[in-house]
Amino acid sequence: MSASPQPTPGALLMGDAFNMRHPLTGGGMTVALSNIVVLRDLLKPLRNLHDASALCRYLESLYTLRKPVASTINTLAGALYKVFCASPDPGRKEMQQACFDYLSLGGVFSNGPIALLSGLNPRPLSLVLHLFAVAIYGVGRLLIPFTSPKRMWIGARLISVNAFPFPFLGASGIIFPIIKAEGVRQMFFPALEITLLSN
Structure with missing residues (x-):
């Protein structure tokens, strides 16, 4: 669930209090601690915390500066939930197995997703790349060494946006x-958002 700022004088919401994410990843505390670091850096130059108007200007930036970490963890939690929720669809089961097999490759294939999950890599583009890498890996598993029309169909659905009869199953439809x-x-x-806010 994405966050929308509701400024209330005297209150500041962080972590799960500000916006909830699926508990599958346990990312609420990571986001809260990241928010605290951003807030600390924002408030360092402010000498008077009793100046409400100056404080509000600084806090407006918090909602934008927190986005890379918070949205990466939120998106990862939402995507993993959609992949691992119960479903009779064989394509969903393939995507789940592709996730496990991708992580078991080790190296960058496990370090990258773990860094995203832990908040150490707050780059949303890295998340998108890993999700599509998992989907492409899953397609490869289906097509090699022997393929069939059914396996090709499931493989296409792992990447597509709107695959009948289970829309939003593929990587595109999830992310x-x-x-x-x-x-x-x-x-x-x-940074562009902060520029727009300051004008």
């Missing part, structure tokens, strides 16, 4: 609606 809800500009271009 793009979540990114849209989080805010493309805020997620991928937070």
